[in-house]
Amino acid sequence: SNTRNLPVLLVATYRRDDVPRRHPLRTLAAELTRRGAVAIPLDRLGPGEVAELLGALLASPPPPEVIASVVERSDGNPLFVEELAAALAEDPGAPMPPQLRDAVIGRVEHMPDEAAAVLRACAVGGRQVEHDLLAAVLDPLAPLDLDQALRASVEHGLLVADQRTGTYRFRHALLHEAVLDEILPGELVRLHGAYASALAERQADRGAGDEGWARLAHHWAAAADYDAALGAAVRAGRAAEAAVAMPEAHRYLEWSVRLWDRAADPEAAATCDRGTLLAQAADAASRGGAVVRALTLVD
Numbered sequence: 001s002n003t004r005n006l007p008v009l010l011v012a013t014y015r016r017d018d019v020p021r022r023h024p025l026r027t028l029a030a031e032l033t034r035r036g037a038v039a040i041p042l043d044r045l046g047p048g049e050v051a052e053l054l055g056a057l058l059a060s061p062p063p064p065e066v067i068a069s070v071v072e073r074s075d076g077n078p079l080f081v082e083e084l085a086a087a088l089a090e091d092p093g094a095p096m097p098p099q100l101r102d103a104v105i106g107r108v109e110h111m112p113d114e115a116a117a118v119l120r121a122c123a124v125g126g127r128q129v130e131h132d133l134l135a136a137v138l139d140p141l142a143p144l145d146l147d148q149a150l151r152a153s154v155e156h157g158l159l160v161a162d163q164r165t166g167t168y169r170f171r172h173a174l175l176h177e178a179v180l181d182e183i184l185p186g187e188l189v190r191l192h193g194a195y196a197s198a199l200a201e202r203q204a205d206r207g208a209g210d211e212g213w214a215r216l217a218h219h220w221a222a223a224a225d226y227d228a229a230l231g232a233a234v235r236a237g238r239a240a241e242a243a244v245a246m247p248e249a250h251r252y253l254e255w256s257v258r259l260w261d262r263a264a265d266p267e268a269a270a271t272c273d274r275g276t277l278l279a280q281a282a283d284a285a286s287r288g289g290a291v292v293r294a295l296t297l298v299d
Contacts, residue, residue: 004036014029016041017157017171017172018107018157019157020155020156020157021154021155022155043076044075044076044077045076045077045078045081046076047067047071049076050067050070050071050074050076050081051067051071053078053081053082053085054066054067054070054081054085057081057082057085057086058085058086058089062089063092065092066088066089066092068092069084069088069092069093070084070085070088072173073088073096073173073174073177074173074174075172075173075174077172080100080172080174083096083097083099083100084096084097084100095181096174096177096178100174101178101181104172104174104175104178105175105178105179105182107156107157107158108158108175108178108179108182110156111152111153111156111158112149112152114145114148114149115148115149115150115152115153117149118134118138118141118146118149118150118153119149119153119158119159119179120179120182120183120187120191121134121137121138121191122134122153122159122168122170122179123170123176123179123180123183124180124183124188124191124192124195125137125195126176126215127169127170127173127176128167128168128169128170129167129168130165130166130167131150131166131167131168132166133195133198133199133202134146134168136194136198136201137191137194137195137198138194150168153168154168157171158170158171158175159171188222189222189223189224192219192220192222192223193219193223193225195219196216196219196220196223196225196228199212199215199216199219200216200228203216209239209240209243210236210237210239210240210243210245210248210249210252211236212236213232213233213235213236213239213252214232214233214236214252216232216236217229217230217232217233217236217252217255217259220232221233221259226259226262226263226264227263227264227265227266227268227269228269229259229263230256230259230260230262230263230266230269230270231269231270231271233252233253233255233256233259234252234253234256234269234270234271234272234277236248236252237249237250237251237252237253237255237256237280237281237284238280240252240284241280241284246284246287246288246289247288247289247290249284249287249288250281250284250285250287250288250290250293253277253280253281253284254281254285254293254297256270256277256281257274257277257278257281257297260274260277278297278298279297279298281297282294282295282297282298285297
């Protein structure tokens, strides 16, 4: 405030996502803005900008699948783009580099144990999870304890709460990925089973379209209940077909075919024999434009 009439330009930067809500810097930034400082928020990079940055980092334009993977996993964060560039140049599905993973997961390690457990449960639900669904999955946990654990995650910049939709979303895709990697195998199966049970009860009460059935199939498969997963995947495919969403119908019915051999009683789960399921998948593939795959399924 004492340099307004002097030829001085002072530029300061900080990463808002890394500053908790109650951090003194937030108060300072607001006070400086009130006194005449100009705040210039920098948005995340768009897909085209990520592609341009990758081309500069790798000295040549990367394949489209590499660009798509980096765009999805980095959320347009330039630091994440740089860290992922070399790791994903050869394999778009490669795990994140250990150095980046340690940096991303570092803030989670400072969370209280109960809050960290709730965060892991959120991660199993997906990048975004509904509050009522999370409460059903963590049923033994008292509502006030759940709220306190979620508030800690929000204040630490790990989750973003949306009052309009009643959901919590991981601030970064890589944070979601890193938290998932921290979950023990037994804990992972148990949480997927809890989500599947809660979603199955919701399906019975409300009904659902293909995305709801596909979500249920995902959790049943991860919980190793392949009969339930097969049944839900078939229903997802038929719901998508009824909505004339043929590429989605093809994807779900192909998934059902892959689940067939893992189910104990597949005909009962799918309510049809394998030949009928293959024919339905081939038909959906053909109508969705995947003619070569349709012929393979027919063969």
